[in-house]
Structures are given as C-alpha cells and as structure tokens.
Amino acid sequence: MSNASDAEWVVRTPARFGFGALVEHVRETWRSRSILAVLTQRELKGRYSGSLLGFGWTLLNPLLLLGVYSLVFSIYLRIDVPHYPLFVLSGLLPWLWLSQSLASGATSLMQGGMLITKVLFPPQVLPAVQLASNGLHFLLGLPIVYGLSVWFGDPAGWTLLALPFVIVAQAVFLLGFVLALSSTCVLFRDVQFIVGNLVTFWFFLTPIAYPASLIPEWARWVLVVNPFAPFATAYQDILYRGDLPSPRTWALMGAWAVVSVIAGTLLFERVRPHLVEEL
Amino acid sequence: MIPGGGSQDVIRLRGVTKQFRRYGMLKGMRTLKGTVMHRIRRRMQRIHSPGPGSLVVLDGVDLDVARGTTLAILGRNGSGKSTLLKLVSGIYRPDVGVVMTRGRIAALLELGTGFHPDFSGRENVWINGTLLGLDRKQIAQRFDSIIDFAELEEFIDAPVRTYSSGMFVRLAFSIAIHVEPDILLVDEVLAVGDEGFRKKCMAKVGELQAAGTTIVLVTHELPLVERLATRAVVLEHGHLYEGRTPAESIAHYLTGQAGPAGPFELRELRLLGPAGVALERGGPFELATRLRVLADVATPVLMFECNASNGTVAFAANTKDHGCKLGPWKSGDERELVVRGRAWLQPDLYALRIYAATAERGPFAFVGGADLRVAGRRSALGPCDLEAELTVSGG
Numbered sequence: 001m002s003n004a005s006d007a008e009w010v011v012r013t014p015a016r017f018g019f020g021a022l023v024e025h026v027r028e029t030w031r032s033r034s035i036l037a038v039l040t041q042r043e044l045k046g047r048y049s050g051s052l053l054g055f056g057w058t059l060l061n062p063l064l065l066l067g068v069y070s071l072v073f074s075i076y077l078r079i080d081v082p083h084y085p086l087f088v089l090s091g092l093l094p095w096l097w098l099s100q101s102l103a104s105g106a107t108s109l110m111q112g113g114m115l116i117t118k119v120l121f122p123p124q125v126l127p128a129v130q131l132a133s134n135g136l137h138f139l140l141g142l143p144i145v146y147g148l149s150v151w152f153g154d155p156a157g158w159t160l161l162a163l164p165f166v167i168v169a170q171a172v173f174l175l176g177f178v179l180a181l182s183s184t185c186v187l188f189r190d191v192q193f194i195v196g197n198l199v200t201f202w203f204f205l206t207p208i209a210y211p212a213s214l215i216p217e218w219a220r221w222v223l224v225v226n227p228f229a230p231f232a233t234a235y236q237d238i239l240y241r242g243d244l245p246s247p248r249t250w251a252l253m254g255a256w257a258v259v260s261v262i263a264g265t266l267l268f269e270r271v272r273p274h275l276v277e278e279l
Numbered sequence: 280m281i282p283g284g285g286s287q288d289v290i291r292l293r294g295v296t297k298q299f300r301r302y303g304m305l306k307g308m309r310t311l312k313g314t315v316m317h318r319i320r321r322r323m324q325r326i327h328s329p330g331p332g333s334l335v336v337l338d339g340v341d342l343d344v345a346r347g348t349t350l351a352i353l354g355r356n357g358s359g360k361s362t363l364l365k366l367v368s369g370i371y372r373p374d375v376g377v378v379m380t381r382g383r384i385a386a387l388l389e390l391g392t393g394f395h396p397d398f399s400g401r402e403n404v405w406i407n408g409t410l411l412g413l414d415r416k417q418i419a420q421r422f423d424s425i426i427d428f429a430e431l432e433e434f435i436d437a438p439v440r441t442y443s444s445g446m447f448v449r450l451a452f453s454i455a456i457h458v459e460p461d462i463l464l465v466d467e468v469l470a471v472g473d474e475g476f477r478k479k480c481m482a483k484v485g486e487l488q489a490a491g492t493t494i495v496l497v498t499h500e501l502p503l504v505e506r507l508a509t510r511a512v513v514l515e516h517g518h519l520y521e522g523r524t525p526a527e528s529i530a531h532y533l534t535g536q537a538g539p540a541g542p543f544e545l546r547e548l549r550l551l552g553p554a555g556v557a558l559e560r561g562g563p564f565e566l567a568t569r570l571r572v573l574a575d576v577a578t579p580v581l582m583f584e585c586n587a588s589n590g591t592v593a594f595a596a597n598t599k600d601h602g603c604k605l606g607p608w609k610s611g612d613e614r615e616l617v618v619r620g621r622a623w624l625q626p627d628l629y630a631l632r633i634y635a636a637t638a639e640r641g642p643f644a645f646v647g648g649a650d651l652r653v654a655g656r657r658s659a660l661g662p663c664d665l666e667a668e669l670t671v672s673g674g
Contacts (some may be wrong), residue, residue, distance in 0.1 A: 007382045007461065008381060009291075009379045009380070009381045009382040010369070010380050010381060011377060011378075011379050012369055012372055012373065012377065012378075012379070012380075013372070013373070013376075014372060014373055014374055014375060014377040015372050034409050034414070035406065035409045035410055037407050038405055038406055039406065042398060042402055042406075046397070046398075093499075112395065114393060114394060114395060114396065115393055115394075115395060115406075116370075116391040117370070118370075118386075118388050119368075119386060119388075119393030119407070119410055120368055120369040120370055120384070120386070120410070121393065121410060129315075144484075151565065184449055220447070235512060273372060276365075276370055276371060
C-alpha cells in the first residue's frame with residue numbers, strides 16, 4: 001500500500017470554465033494516456049471480432065469507394081486528372097478517418113455510460129479512443145497510397161517528410177471536433193443524426209473526388225470556410241503531386257486545428273459537469 | 280505546504296453543496312426541439328436559473344476522515360448517501376465547496392461498478408486496474424489472484440453483460456481490494472452475493488482495516504455498521520449528524536426514522552439490561568417505548584419485532600394477537616409499551632423494533648428500535664436457541 005498520508009491531496013472544486021478548465025483537461029488527458037492505449041487496443045481487437053475478413057474490411061472499404069469514384073468521375077464524367085485513383089485515394093483515406101471518427105465519436109460517451117457514471121473515468125478518453133483507432137486504420141492504409149504511386153511510376157519522394165505534420169494537425173483538428181460532438185450528443189441525441197447527414201454534404205463540398213481547380217472562381221470561398229479543404233489539399237500535394245503544401249495551406253490547417261481543439265475542449269468541459277447526471 | 284500537511288486526514292469536505300435538476304425538467308430537454316421550447320417557455324415566464332427544478336441533496340457538508348477510519352454513512356433512501364460517496368470518489372464535483380482526498384481510491388458503487396458490458400471480464404480487469412492507477416506489470420502480477428478471489432475462472436473471457444449480479448459484484452470487489460486502495464468506498468454492494476462470498480469479503484475487509492485502509496461504507500444493514508464502523512454519521516436533509524459513538528448515531532438514525540409513523544411520535548425508548556454489553560443467551564431484556572398520540576385513533580395496534588442480522592424475523596408479536604385490545608386513544612395521550620422477554624437466541628446482533636398501526640389490519644409503521652447483542656460463539660444456523668445437544672453414542 002502507498003502511504004496515504006505522504007500522498008498529495010487531490011482537491012476537487014466546483015467545475016471551472018474557460019482557460020482553467022482547458023489546462024486541467026489537457027493535464028488529465030495526459031495522465032490518462034495508458035487507459036487510452038488500453039481502450040484503443042480493445043477497440044481495434046473488438047471491431048472485427050466475429051467477422052471473416054477482419055482487418056480486410058478496413059482496406060476493402062476505401063478500395064471499393066475508389067473503384068466507384070474512378071468509374072463515375074474518371075470514366076463517365078471524364079475529369080481530366082492523370083492517375084485519378086491515386087488522386088482520389090490520397091484525399092479519401094484522411095476523409096474516412098474524419099467521417100468515421102465523427103460518426104463513432106459522437107455516440108462514444110453514450111456508449112461508455114457505465115464507465116463514466118460508476119468509476120472515476122476521464123470522459124474525454126472515450127471520443128479520443130475513436131479518433132485513435134480510426135487514425136491507426138488510416139495509417140495502415142497509407143502504404144496502399146504509396147503502392148499506387150509506385151505503380152503509376154511517380155512515387156512520392158522526400159516531401160513525405162511533411163506528412164507527419166499534416167497528420168498531427170488533422171488529429172488535433174479532429175480531436176476538437178469529436179469532443180464537441182460527443183458531449184453535445186449526450187444532451188441532444190439529435191446530434192448523431194445531424195452528423196450523419198452533414199458528413200455526406202461535407203464530402204462533396206470538399207475537393208477529394210474532384211480537383212479544387214474545377215471549382216469556379218465565384219465559389220472558391222467555399223474552400224476557405226470548409227475546414228477540411230486545406231487538409232485534403234495538403235495530402236494531395238504531398239502524396240499525389242509530390243510537392244510541399246503551400247504556406248497558405250499550412251496556415252489554414254493550423255488555424256482550423258487550433259480553433260477546433262480549443263472550442264471543442266471548452267464546449268466539452270462546459271457540458272461535462274452534467275454528463276454523469278444525463279447518462 | 281499542502282493544506283493540513285501533518286495531520287492524518289485522508290478525506291476532507293468543506294462546505295460541500297450538491298444539487299440536482301429534477302428529472303421532470305430534464306425529460307423535456309432530451310431533444311433539441313424540447314430544449315428550444317423549454318427555453319422559450321422559460322423566457323416567457325421570466326424564470327431564470329437555477330430554476331425551480333433543483334433539489335439540494337447536500338447542503339454545506341463538512342467532514343474530516345482520518346486514516347484507518349471505517350466510516351458508516353446512514354440515512355434514508357434518497358438522503359444523498361450515494362451522492363456523498365460519488366463526491367469523495369471524484370465522479371461528481373461539488374457545486375459549492377471543496378472535496379479533498381489523498382491516496383488511491385477504489386469505489387464499489389451500486390451494481391456493475393465501472394464495467395464495460397461488452398468487454399470480457401479479463402478486459403475489464405485491465406481497464407479497471409489501469410483506471411485505479413496500476414501499470415501493466417502490477418496488473419499482471421495481481422491478475423490470477425483477482426480472478427481467483429472472484430471465483431470467475433470459467434467466465435473470465437465472457438462479456439461482462441452475461442454475468443449474474445453476484446458475479447458482477449464479486450469481480451468488482453475483487454479488483455477493488457487487490458489494488459490495495461488507501462480509501463475504499465462501498466455502497467450497499469456487500470449485501471449481494473452468497474453467504475460464502477460475504478464471509479470472504481468480511482474477512483478481507485477486516486484485513487484492510489488492520490492494514491490501515493480507510494473505508495467509507497453506505498448501508499442500511501445496521502448490524503454491519505455496528506460490527507465494522509469506528510465512526511457513523513447520519514445524513515438527513517442535506518446535513519450530517521454524528522453522535523459521540525457509532526451506537527449513538529445509529530440510535531439517532533432509528534429515532535429519526537420514526538418521522539412518518541402515522542399519528543404516533545416516539546418520546547422515549549429504553550432497552551434495559553446490560554446496556555451496550557452483550558446479553559447472555561436466555562438473559563432477560565426489557566424494551567420500554569413511550570409514545571405520544573398525535574391524533575385520535577380508534578383501534579391502535581402495536582407490534583414488536585426481533586430480527587436477526589441477516590434480516591430474518593426471529594420473533595414478532597402484536598398487541599391484538601396477544602389479546603390486548605387497545606384504544607380508543609385521544610390526541611395528546613401518552614402510552615408506554617413495555618416488552619419483557621428472554622433472549623433464547625443464537626449469538627448474533629438482533630434489531631428490536633416497535634411498529635404501530637391505526638387499524639387492526641395495519642399497515643404498520645416503524646416507530647423506534649434498538650439493537651440487542653447475544654454473546655457467545657455461534658454454533659448453529661437459524662435465530663432460535665433450542666438448547667439442543669447432539670450426542671452420538673460411542674463418540
């Protein structure tokens with residue numbers, strides 16, 4: 001037994017909002033990293049238990065989408081994009097990370113209710129687990145993109161070094177998003193359905209299946225207000241064009257990530273005192 | 280210096296207030312539409328927060344618990360006992376005030392303490408162990424012992440949702456004690472499980488007490504409180520009452536329960552005989568209860584009941600069946616009921632209780648009670664002592 005009288009006092013005061021809550025949230029998340037790891041591992045193991053293809057589904061899903069988009073956009077609509085499958089896949093994989101994290105992240109607090117109400121459990125871990133497990137799937141899909149680029153005879157080069165930074169930015173961006181969604185979803189079950197519908201719109205408003213250059217001049221502002229557009233562009237720059245993302249793209253990504261994570265965390269902490277009662 | 284540096288306290292509550300919104304209000308706010316409508320309605324009625332719907336469960340509670348204490352929290356259903364435990368465990372945050380704890384806290388709150396229903400027992404052990412602050416190595420070291428104590432070898436890879444409530448509690452209890460907590464919070468769960476496991480738990484609780492673990496216990500089982508608690512507090516109307524001894528707190532709790540006993544008010548209750556000391560088997564006892572009648576009652580009936588520690592009725596009798604016709608009683612009358620008897624009972628802790636009814640067929644309401652301990656070593660099942668001897672010829 002640890003000697004209780006030597007241990008430090010843990011002090012719990014009424015819920016704080018604003019900056020104090022933000023700092024505490026980050027510290028608590030850091031302390032919970034081992035539980036995050038355990039739950040993520042479990043999530044990965046549990047997802048495909050009982051299915052024949054298992055992890056194969058994770059690879060098959062984007063490939064099926066890739067096939068359909070190639071057929072519709074490249075063959076029917078004859079979009080003029082060389083190596084179209086490579087182009088689509090480089091934006092599609094990170095998009096799937098986003099859409100799947102949002103879908104399962106939104107309901108994550110509701111599903112883990114028992115953990116939150118019965119033991120001292122840092123609730124922000126639950127949406128983060130969804131983010132992490134889908135993120136791992138994303139990472140495991142990246143070699144396919146690289147394989148495609150080799151197959152098309154134009155493999156991405158040293159610009160790949162920029163990729164981790166884009167991935168981290170997206171993780172931060174997504175974290176804010178799932179925190180906001182998961183907590184509001186506990187208060188309003190409507191959110192999960194809203195998310196499901198919105199994600200479909202969002203996909204087609206983002207230049208993933210078509211290049212940004214096809215958007216007419218007067219509608220270009222959509223790219224600025226669409227938070228995922230700079231991320232899609234960055235992945236395409238690195239994986240498809242073999243370029244570094246432009247400073248403008250970096251700035252937009254960074255801005256969206258910071259805004260999202262701060263707003264999401266604040267919202268989450270605002271709802272948090274009510275979680276135990278509402279679940 | 281940290282607050283209160285040198286002292287041996289491990290739990291401290293200062294002016295802790297906790298309130299909840301009433302459920303009726305929540306229900307309207309489940310959906311977006313409901314909330315919007317609710318907001319509009321409130322705006323129109325010019326009602327502002329916190330709103331009429333909040334219920335103050337704890338109202339400025341102060342509490343210090345020293346290391347090694349076994350504290351029992353008594354109180355009626357809904358008095359906020361569980362809320363208090365959840366505040367200490369950190370699941371709830373106070374609305375006002377400060378809750379301070381130090382050391383590792385393991386909590387057994389209600390059924391299904393923090394298990395994920397879809398995960399297997401094994402996975403839940405890992406998750407809970409991690410939550411309680413153990414690293415991989417420490418969990419691995421304790422794993423077999425946890426399963427062994429919980430008697431769940433065969434079921435450890437089945438999802439926890441397939442477990443019976445007994446299995447649930449066994450696993451939860453086993454994890455909680457194996458993390459070697461500094462503070463153990465227990466809410467009623469010890470009442471679940473079969474007799475064998477209960478005994479094992481009690482033995483383990485004794486070990487923890489000896490090792491200096493601080494235990495906070497919420498239970499309605501008064502004999503358990505008498506046996507384990509070194510302190511007892513009563514939670515009523517959001518405030519804590521503490522007698523000089525656990526027994527005094529228990530007495531306060533019991534008399535406090537006399538509140539809704541119909542038109543009778545308990546004035547005095549005395550248990551004559553060796554006060555506080557255990558009775559020899561067959562020893563005489565006398566329970567005297569003075570009642571005040573608050574309204575006219577035509578046919579009052581009083582009942583005496585003696586319950587063993589596991590809740591079985593050892594003896595019960597009422598005035599009507601004893602051929603004693605009472606009444607009519609007038610408002611303001613005082614009456615004394617004296618129960619004299621001999622404790623032909625097995626060694627145990629018994630709850631003597633007085634109930635009253637306004638009609639011959641009841642219903643009976645609790646008026647007051649006291650505990651009676653019969654000394655000795657228990658050698659037989661059941662509450663009665665038949666003075667039976669078992670002899671076999673030839674030995």
